[in-house]
Amino acid sequence: MSGSVVVLSGGLDSTVCLALAVEQASPVTALTFDYRQRHWVELDHAAGVAGYYGVEHEVVRLELPRWTSALTDKNVDVPEAGASGDEIPPTYVPGRNLIFLSVAAGVAEVHGADAVYLGVNALDYSGYPDCRPEFIEAFTEAANLALKRGSEGHLIDVRTPLMELAKAEIVQLGLERGAPLHLTWSCYRGGTVPCGRCDSCALRAKGFAEAGVADPALS
Amino acid sequence: MSGSVVVLSGGLDSTVCLALAVEQASPVTALTFDYRQRHWVELDHAAGVAGYYGVEHEVVRLELPRWTSALTDKNVDVPEAGASGDEIPPTYVPGRNLIFLSVAAGVAEVHGADAVYLGVNALDYSGYPDCRPEFIEAFTEAANLALKRGSEGHLIDVRTPLMELAKAEIVQLGLERGAPLHLTWSCYRGGTVPCGRCDSCALRAKGFAEAGVADPALS
Numbered sequence: 001m002s003g004s005v006v007v008l009s010g011g012l013d014s015t016v017c018l019a020l021a022v023e024q025a026s027p028v029t030a031l032t033f034d035y036r037q038r039h040w041v042e043l044d045h046a047a048g049v050a051g052y053y054g055v056e057h058e059v060v061r062l063e064l065p066r067w068t069s070a071l072t073d074k075n076v077d078v079p080e081a082g083a084s085g086d087e088i089p090p091t092y093v094p095g096r097n098l099i100f101l102s103v104a105a106g107v108a109e110v111h112g113a114d115a116v117y118l119g120v121n122a123l124d125y126s127g128y129p130d131c132r133p134e135f136i137e138a139f140t141e142a143a144n145l146a147l148k149r150g151s152e153g154h155l156i157d158v159r160t161p162l163m164e165l166a167k168a169e170i171v172q173l174g175l176e177r178g179a180p181l182h183l184t185w186s187c188y189r190g191g192t193v194p195c196g197r198c199d200s201c202a203l204r205a206k207g208f209a210e211a212g213v214a215d216p217a218l219s
Numbered sequence: 220m221s222g223s224v225v226v227l228s229g230g231l232d233s234t235v236c237l238a239l240a241v242e243q244a245s246p247v248t249a250l251t252f253d254y255r256q257r258h259w260v261e262l263d264h265a266a267g268v269a270g271y272y273g274v275e276h277e278v279v280r281l282e283l284p285r286w287t288s289a290l291t292d293k294n295v296d297v298p299e300a301g302a303s304g305d306e307i308p309p310t311y312v313p314g315r316n317l318i319f320l321s322v323a324a325g326v327a328e329v330h331g332a333d334a335v336y337l338g339v340n341a342l343d344y345s346g347y348p349d350c351r352p353e354f355i356e357a358f359t360e361a362a363n364l365a366l367k368r369g370s371e372g373h374l375i376d377v378r379t380p381l382m383e384l385a386k387a388e389i390v391q392l393g394l395e396r397g398a399p400l401h402l403t404w405s406c407y408r409g410g411t412v413p414c415g416r417c418d419s420c421a422l423r424a425k426g427f428a429e430a431g432v433a434d435p436a437l438s
Contacts, residue, residue: 043278063280064322066329088367095325098365102321104285106314138364142357144437146317148307151348 003027004115004159005108008135009099010045011186012204013119013162016159016170019054020161020180021117028055029111031104035062035093037071038078039190060103067093071188077196078188081202088127089199091188097130098139105143108156115157123165125204126199136160167207175213182208182216192216221332222246223378224327226319227276229264231423232338232381232406235389237272238398239380240336247274248330250323254281254312256290257297258409267402278337279322290407297407297414308418309348310407316349317358320377324362327375334376343386343425345418355379386426394432401435413437 004025008014009032013022021028032046043059050057064072071078071091079089097120104116119132129135140158144150161169174181186204187194194201194217208215223244227233228251231256236375240247249272255381262278269276283291290297298308316339323335339350348354359377363369381389393400405423406413413420413436 031316058284060284062322064326065277065279067325089371092367094328094367095321095362095365098362099318099321099325100320102314106312106318107283107285109313129367130365132364135361135364138357138361139419142354142361143317144313144353145354145357146314148313148347148348149312151307152413187338 003029003111003113004117005029005031005104005111005113006117007104007119008032008046008050010042010049010184010201011119012080012174012181012184012207013121013170015049015181016174016177016179017090017117017119017162017173018049018055019177021115022053022055023177025115025117028053029107029113030057031057031107032057033057033060033062033100033103035064035067035072039146039188041190041192042185045183045185052180052183058107062099062167080197081199083118084127085205086127088129091126091199092128095130097128097135099171101139102143105147105156109149115159117161118158119162120166121162121167121170123164124203126203129144133160134164136163137160144174166210169213171207171213175211184217220332222248222332223251223336224248224250224330225336226267226323226338227265229253229261229268229403230338230381230419231393231400232340232424234268234400234403235393235396235398236336236381237274238393238396238405239266240334241272241274242396244334244336247272248326248332249274249276250315251276251278251280252281252319254283254291257293258404258407260409260411262272265401266402271399271402273383276315278282279319279325284341288399292379293431297417299416307348308343310418314349314355316347320358321362324366328366330367334378336378336380337341338381340366340381340389341383342344342383342420345422354377355382361415365380385429386422387429390426390430394430403436426429
């Protein structure tokens with residue numbers, strides 16, 4: 001094992017993921033994407049979390065002219081939690097995890113890291129297709145065929161340790177591991193205080209409520 | 220069929236690919252990556268080619284702090300043609316086609332395009348693993364699992380019409396289709412005139428020589 005690359009948004013899930021990677025697969029490079037997201041405040045939180053752990057932090061800037069989503073286009077409203085029912089909500093960003101993982105795999109090859117960590121979750125989540133285990137499995141195969149190291153039989157492992165956990169279990173895991181949950185940011189709307197009403201805020205609140213603890217980022 | 224996204228570097232292969240896409244899958248969006256490549260002059264050539272066809276042209280800016288390659292790092296020399304033997308040469312950019320295709324797939328979803336074109340070639344090529352058909356096949360599966368449209372059964376098709384062609388056949392195909400080969404740029408070294416000695420220049424020269432025609436970009 002020669003380290004890992006962790007996709008770090010600065011939110012709850014990716015911070016818990018980083019906590020696990022620091023234990024399991026150091027040295028860690030935390031990778032954060034500046035994609036002109038509405039909630040760019042998460043970039044500062046990602047830097048704070050990476051600083052807390054003292055890991056290398058790389059910010060990748062990605063300017064896509066028309067990446068239509070409520071998260072990147074201020075003309076599209078962020079819906080209230082649950083408003084999209086069973087549909088994929090407008091906060092879906094086309095190909096986001098595919099792109100983020102692709103960059104992370106390239107960075108892993110550059111750094112000689114054997115693993116990529118992504119904090120996706122298919123239980124308490126917003127229904128995005130690129131959070132499902134079947135996508136992660138197919139991506140891993142494609143990435144290993146694309147990379148020099150993979151083509152030489154030295155495979156990269158894509159790890160999604162939160163995939164099967166409920167949000168409350170993620171909160172508990174983070175607390176157990178001493179993850180700096182007080183430094184994290186989840187709200188899709190950005191600003192200075194979380195809106196408390198978007199899908200991401202609602203999932204986070206549900207997690208802390210079910211875990212029976214107060215959200216340290218709100219105190 | 221509702222159009223396509225073509226990854227356009229401004230080189231010979233991607234320009235021939237664009238010529239085919241314009242015939243087969245219009246409307247076309249040409250997608251060019253500004254990744255701080257040494258041969259950034261290709262961006263101007265891509266704009267020229269897209270302008271020739273009058274297709275939409277999007278430039279995606281991608282800043283990766285340490286994307287180590289002879290194509291992105293001026294401290295690494297671009298080798299002379301053939302110098303790397305059977306090894307993958309230092310002009311290999313870790314995960315480049317994986318990343319480019321991922322972005323193209325996301326853009327295709329945004330535009331409602333059904334196909335992505337990539338001008339890779341596994342015959343007269345530099346030995347990059349992300350130019351092989353097995354990678355393209357695995358990527359297509361991963362992308363369709365990642366995208367909303369794919370998860371709804373509306374699959375994206377990744378087309379690599381040059382995959383099995385020799386460079387001379389690509390030149391001939393471009394001439395037959397009236398592709399603006401005089402506007403293209405292939406040299407890895409950048410500058411104002413092609414170096415004539417890098418792998419990319421050598422493959423291009425071989426193609427024109429075997430096709431029995433003069434390179435219109437050199438006249």
